[in-house]
Amino acid sequence: MSCILVTGAAGFLGRRLLKELIAVGHIGGKPIHRIVLADVHPPACPVSTEIDVSLRQGDLSDHSFVESLADEGFDTLFHLASLLTLQAETDPSFAYKVNVEALRVLMDMAQNRPKVIFSSSIAIHGGALPEVVDDDCNPVPATTYGTHKAINELLIADYSRLGRIDGRCLRLPIVLTRPGAPTPAVSDQVAAIIREPLKGIDVDVLLSAETLVPIVSAGAVVAALLRLHDVPAERLPPKRALNLPALSVTVAELAEAAARHGGEGRITYRPDPGVQAIVNGWPRRFVSRHAAGLGLGPDADLEALILDYLQYKDD
Incomplete structure (x- = not known):
């Protein structure tokens, strides 16, 4: 026990x-x-x-x-x-x-x-x-x-x-996507790109569209x-x-994926120098030579990641 x-x-x-x-x-x-x-x-x-x-x-x-x-x-x-x-x-x-x-x-x-x-x-x-x-x-x-x-x-x-x-x-x-109201956390600036449009809410994204982010x-x-x-x-x-190996996608690709899944909220890019600097300091491509052999891996693709959120967003 x-x-x-x-x-x-x-x-x-x-x-x-x-x-x-x-x-x-x-x-x-x-x-x-x-x-x-x-x-x-x-x-x-x-x-x-x-x-x-x-x-x-x-x-x-x-x-x-x-x-x-x-x-x-x-x-x-x-x-x-x-x-x-x-x-x-x-x-x-x-x-x-x-x-x-x-x-x-x-x-x-x-x-x-x-x-x-x-x-x-x-x-x-x-x-x-x-x-x-x-x-x-x-x-x-x-x-x-x-x-x-x-x-x-x-x-x-x-x-x-x-x-x-x-x-x-x-x-x-970066773990996506935390449900609920937005928070000041830097990672939540990325989560909002999926969460808010899917709720029909407009969102100001504090990162540039071409920012590459590793997500899971x-x-x-x-x-x-x-x-x-x-x-x-x-x-x-x-x-x-x-x-934990990640998918690496741009902020724009995240926004496009949310739109494909019915996201109606509008996205406006308003890069904030402080937030951008923090995210730019993180790895863009996050991999592991040990993970696959131990049975640990990323999501199959961006669609699978969004479907995971949609399935559990009301829990």
């Missing part, structure tokens, strides 16, 4: 992950008997399931709350929670408590060498990048958020080396996280971190 802790459980990836965990009912060959959902916002409780699902609302900057999560005695941690780029740039000290310190405490207090599956990010890269960024590209973050992700990758590798946990890090490209659906991310959980440790790369 397995107990799973999911941080960031109220986010759209957390909700999709919960849906899949309940659907399959097992992980790593063991039945799931309990899932603990943790978030600063109230996590959504499933309507009906035989699995014991408990909701824990609290702030990961609160040391006592993090300790109480560690006391759950989890066998697997899916660590999805973090403060994103703009928040981290505004208050790096607070972001460090949420993004780095909380994970360190969870790993320090972990019992019985749990698996830790960490959603890292394309944002660990910045500066002058090659045209194609693979698993072994040296991370030089250009944001506080990216720096925190890179720190966590090193911590997870070290705690795994010490035998405290069995850690795995999946570096995510929420469904592909969840499938990859679950697959990465089950990969034998000896098959992981030495860093225990790898890229």
